[in-house]
Amino acid sequence: MNEKLLRTLEFTKIIQQLEEYASSELGLEKIKQLKPATTFEEVVRLQAETDEAAHVLRLKGHAPLSGIHNIKPHVKRAVIGGVLNSLELIQTASTISAGRSMKRFVEDLLENEVDIPILEEKVNGITPLADLEKEIKAAIDEGGEILDSASDALRSIRQQHRRTESKIKEKLDSLIRNRNAQKMLSDAIVTIRNERYVIPVKQEYRAHYGGIVHDQSSSGQTLFIEPQVIVELNNDLRELQMKEKQEIDRILGVLTISVAEFADDLNRMVDILAELDFMFAKARFGKKTHSSKPNINKEGIIRLYQARHPLLPIDGAVANDITLGTDYSTMVITGPNTGGKTITLKTVGLLTLMAQAGLHIPAQEGSDVAVFKAVFADIGDEQSIEQSLSTFSSHMVNIVDILKHVDHESLVLFDELGAGTDPQEGAALAISILDDVYQRGAHVIATTHYPELKAYGYNREGVINASVEFDVETLQPTYRLLIGVPGRSNAFEISKKLGLSESVINTAKSMIDTETNEVENMIASLEKSRRDAEHEYEEAHDLLKNAEKLHRDMQKQMMEFYERKQELYEKAEEKAAKLIDRAKAEAEDVMKDLREMRLQSGASIKEHELIEARRRLEEAVPKVNKGKNQQNTKQENHDYQPGDEVKVLSFGQKGILLEKTSDEEWQVQIGIMKMKVHEKDLQFIKSEQKKETKPLATIKGRDYHVGLELDLRGERYEDAIHQVEKYIDDALLANYPRVSIIHGKGTGALRTGVTEYLKQHRSVKRIRLGEAGEGGSGVTVVEFK
Structure with a gap:
C-alpha cells in the first residue's frame, strides 16, 4: 500500500478527518502512522478493538481520556539524571490521573458484566501510581507553580x-x-x-x-x-x-527521582493510553460517519450494503449495494461521464483500505470486506493532464507497473481502461488487460466508455457488467449502481429530449449496425426486467411483513388463550378439591354420629355395614380428570398419515397433519396456525381424506389481515358502528378469543354507542373497559363466547 495509492483513493483525507477525534498527542501520533494492515489476523484484531470502543461509546457516550501527555521524554531525562521542571512533573501527574481514571472506568464496566476483553487486557497493564501522583500534586498546582506546602x-x-x-x-x-x-x-x-x-x-x-x-x-x-x-x-x-x-x-530533584523509580510503569502506561486514545478516536469517527463494523474474510468476497463514499455529505451521497468475489471476480462498469462510475470505484477501494486499517465503514451492518495483500488503482483525472498520447501514456505507465505485481491476493481498480487512444485499439487493449489480470486470480473493477466491453461480461465466466443509472426524463444521473446491466449511451433519447428533430435522429439510428441495435435493445430489456423485479420485490416484502405481523399476533393470542385456559382449569380444580374435602369431612361426621347412635341405643348396626356405607360415600365423590397428567399417558403407536385428525396434547387442541418434517416431527394445522409438533405430543383421533387447508389470510385475499385492535378515534359515529360490526365478524372468523376497540375518552358518546352495540351481539360473552396498562376508559375489551 504505497503513498501514491493512499492519496489516489483519498485515504490520506480520511486520516486528516480522523485526527480531529484524538484526545492527546499520543493518539494523534498513532493516527498519523495508521496504514492498512495486510494480514487477516491483524485486520480482525484492529476491527475488534474499534468495535469494542464503539460498544463502550454506545453504553456510556464517552471515555475519560483527557489530561494525557507524552511524558516518555520526561521519564527518559529523569532516568539519566536530569531534573524535571514543574510543568513536566505536573504533566506526569496528569497522565497518571488519566490512566487511573481509565482503569477505574473499564473496571466499572466489567462489574456491570459488559463484555470488553480487549479493554480489560489493556487496563490490566496500567499501574495506578496513586502515591506518586499525590506526591507531585501536593507540591505543584495545575498551573505548574510550586506550592508553599x-x-x-x-x-x-x-x-x-x-x-x-x-x-x-x-x-x-x-x-x-x-x-x-x-x-x-x-x-x-x-x-x-x-x-x-x-x-x-x-x-x-x-x-x-x-x-x-x-x-x-x-x-x-x-x-x-x-x-x-x-x-x-x-x-x-x-x-x-x-x-x-x-x-x-x-x-x-526529589520528585524527579520518584519519577525515575517508576520509569517502566510510566512508559507502559503511556503506550497503553496511546492505544486507548487511538481506539476511541476510531470509534468516535465511525459514529460521526454513521459507520458499522464489516465482516472480514480472506476469501476475496466484497459484499457492501448501502455503501457510501465517506468523504461525501451523508445526506447527499447515494448509497449502493456492491458485490464482488462471489459468482464473479471482475466487474465492468459502463455508462456516461459524470454518472458516478469513478465514485463507485473509489468507494470500493477506500472502504477496503479503511476496513484493513481497522476503521468502521459507511455501509449497513452485515457488509463483508476481504483482506487483500495489495490494492492497485489507476485512477486519473483526464481533465487535469494533456489529452491524446499523454493521457494514454500516463495510464499505461501505471498499468505496466500494476501488472508487474498483481496476483490472486490483489484488488485492482481501473478507471477508463484503455482511454486516450484509438477506440478500437483501446478496447482491444482493455479486454486483453482484463483477461490477463483475471487469469492471475485478482479481483478487478474497471470503468470504461467502450461499447465492446459491454459484451465482455457476457462472453467471460466470472465477469459481470454493471452501469450507473441515468434518468432520461430529467437528463441527470441517479448515481445508482446497477449490477448485471451494462450502461446505455442514451444519446438518441437525450437528443430527442433536448429538441433534436425526429428525422435527424432516425437517420442516425439507420447508421447504427444491427449488432449494436440488438445490444442496446437487450440492455433496455434488462433495465425493464430489473425495474419489474424491484417492484415485485417491494410487493413481496410488504406481504412478508404483513404475514409476520399476523403470525406474531396469532402467537400472542394463542399464548394468552392457553395461559387463560390453564388459569381457569387450575381454579376449577382448586374449587373441586375444596368441595371434595368438605364432602369427606361431612361423611366422617355422619359416620361418627352413626357410631354414637349405635352405642347409645344398642341398635343392631354392624361395623361392616358402616364400612360399606363409607365406601359408598367415597364412591359418590366426583372424580377430577387432571389435564396435565393426561398428557403423559402412554399413547398407542399409530402410523400417522397426512390428513389425519389429531389432538396436540400440550395445547389440548385438534388439528390436521400436513406433512412430516423429520423422523419424529410433523407440521400440524391448528385453526389458522401452522406449527411443528413432536410425534409424542400427538394423539390420533381419526383419518380423513387429505384436503387443502387455507389460512384465513389466503381465503380472504392476499393482503387481508385482522388486527388485534380496532382504532375508531376520529371516526364519525355512524361510520364507527359500521366498522365495529364488520370488525367483530372478521375477528370471530379469525377465531380470536379477545379483541380491543379503541374509541378514546372524549365526550363518551362513541364509547356508549359501541357498548350498546356489543351488548346486543349474540357472540359477545363479556365487555369491559381497559385497565391502566391497556388504555383505561378509552378502550373497550371484548371477549367472545
Missing part, C-alpha cells in the same frame, strides 16, 4: 520573603507620599529594575535619595534609583529569592 523550608522562606517585601513597600510608599515627592519624582510609583524595587527620580534630585541607580529613561531625565534606606532590605529579599530557588530545585 511543598516543604516546611519553602513555606518559611516565602513567609520571610513576604514580610521583607512588605517592609520595602512601606518605606517606598512613605517616600513617594512625602510633600517634596511630587517635585522630585517623575511619577509617584514603585517599580522594579534588575529584580530590585526602585522609584523614578528626576535627574537633578538624584543626590537627595542616595542609593544605587539601576536604569534611566530614554531621555535621561529620569533615573530609576534604589534609595539607600531600602538597599539592605533589597539585599535580604534577593537572598531569600536565591534560597527559594535552591529549595525549589531540591524539591524538583
Whole structure:
C-alpha cells in the first residue's frame, strides 16, 4: 500500500478527518502512522478493538481520556539524571490521573458484566501510581507553580520573603507620599529594575535619595534609583529569592527521582493510553460517519450494503449495494461521464483500505470486506493532464507497473481502461488487460466508455457488467449502481429530449449496425426486467411483513388463550378439591354420629355395614380428570398419515397433519396456525381424506389481515358502528378469543354507542373497559363466547 495509492483513493483525507477525534498527542501520533494492515489476523484484531470502543461509546457516550501527555521524554531525562521542571512533573501527574481514571472506568464496566476483553487486557497493564501522583500534586498546582506546602523550608522562606517585601513597600510608599515627592519624582510609583524595587527620580534630585541607580529613561531625565534606606532590605529579599530557588530545585530533584523509580510503569502506561486514545478516536469517527463494523474474510468476497463514499455529505451521497468475489471476480462498469462510475470505484477501494486499517465503514451492518495483500488503482483525472498520447501514456505507465505485481491476493481498480487512444485499439487493449489480470486470480473493477466491453461480461465466466443509472426524463444521473446491466449511451433519447428533430435522429439510428441495435435493445430489456423485479420485490416484502405481523399476533393470542385456559382449569380444580374435602369431612361426621347412635341405643348396626356405607360415600365423590397428567399417558403407536385428525396434547387442541418434517416431527394445522409438533405430543383421533387447508389470510385475499385492535378515534359515529360490526365478524372468523376497540375518552358518546352495540351481539360473552396498562376508559375489551 504505497503513498501514491493512499492519496489516489483519498485515504490520506480520511486520516486528516480522523485526527480531529484524538484526545492527546499520543493518539494523534498513532493516527498519523495508521496504514492498512495486510494480514487477516491483524485486520480482525484492529476491527475488534474499534468495535469494542464503539460498544463502550454506545453504553456510556464517552471515555475519560483527557489530561494525557507524552511524558516518555520526561521519564527518559529523569532516568539519566536530569531534573524535571514543574510543568513536566505536573504533566506526569496528569497522565497518571488519566490512566487511573481509565482503569477505574473499564473496571466499572466489567462489574456491570459488559463484555470488553480487549479493554480489560489493556487496563490490566496500567499501574495506578496513586502515591506518586499525590506526591507531585501536593507540591505543584495545575498551573505548574510550586506550592508553599511543598516543604516546611519553602513555606518559611516565602513567609520571610513576604514580610521583607512588605517592609520595602512601606518605606517606598512613605517616600513617594512625602510633600517634596511630587517635585522630585517623575511619577509617584514603585517599580522594579534588575529584580530590585526602585522609584523614578528626576535627574537633578538624584543626590537627595542616595542609593544605587539601576536604569534611566530614554531621555535621561529620569533615573530609576534604589534609595539607600531600602538597599539592605533589597539585599535580604534577593537572598531569600536565591534560597527559594535552591529549595525549589531540591524539591524538583526529589520528585524527579520518584519519577525515575517508576520509569517502566510510566512508559507502559503511556503506550497503553496511546492505544486507548487511538481506539476511541476510531470509534468516535465511525459514529460521526454513521459507520458499522464489516465482516472480514480472506476469501476475496466484497459484499457492501448501502455503501457510501465517506468523504461525501451523508445526506447527499447515494448509497449502493456492491458485490464482488462471489459468482464473479471482475466487474465492468459502463455508462456516461459524470454518472458516478469513478465514485463507485473509489468507494470500493477506500472502504477496503479503511476496513484493513481497522476503521468502521459507511455501509449497513452485515457488509463483508476481504483482506487483500495489495490494492492497485489507476485512477486519473483526464481533465487535469494533456489529452491524446499523454493521457494514454500516463495510464499505461501505471498499468505496466500494476501488472508487474498483481496476483490472486490483489484488488485492482481501473478507471477508463484503455482511454486516450484509438477506440478500437483501446478496447482491444482493455479486454486483453482484463483477461490477463483475471487469469492471475485478482479481483478487478474497471470503468470504461467502450461499447465492446459491454459484451465482455457476457462472453467471460466470472465477469459481470454493471452501469450507473441515468434518468432520461430529467437528463441527470441517479448515481445508482446497477449490477448485471451494462450502461446505455442514451444519446438518441437525450437528443430527442433536448429538441433534436425526429428525422435527424432516425437517420442516425439507420447508421447504427444491427449488432449494436440488438445490444442496446437487450440492455433496455434488462433495465425493464430489473425495474419489474424491484417492484415485485417491494410487493413481496410488504406481504412478508404483513404475514409476520399476523403470525406474531396469532402467537400472542394463542399464548394468552392457553395461559387463560390453564388459569381457569387450575381454579376449577382448586374449587373441586375444596368441595371434595368438605364432602369427606361431612361423611366422617355422619359416620361418627352413626357410631354414637349405635352405642347409645344398642341398635343392631354392624361395623361392616358402616364400612360399606363409607365406601359408598367415597364412591359418590366426583372424580377430577387432571389435564396435565393426561398428557403423559402412554399413547398407542399409530402410523400417522397426512390428513389425519389429531389432538396436540400440550395445547389440548385438534388439528390436521400436513406433512412430516423429520423422523419424529410433523407440521400440524391448528385453526389458522401452522406449527411443528413432536410425534409424542400427538394423539390420533381419526383419518380423513387429505384436503387443502387455507389460512384465513389466503381465503380472504392476499393482503387481508385482522388486527388485534380496532382504532375508531376520529371516526364519525355512524361510520364507527359500521366498522365495529364488520370488525367483530372478521375477528370471530379469525377465531380470536379477545379483541380491543379503541374509541378514546372524549365526550363518551362513541364509547356508549359501541357498548350498546356489543351488548346486543349474540357472540359477545363479556365487555369491559381497559385497565391502566391497556388504555383505561378509552378502550373497550371484548371477549367472545
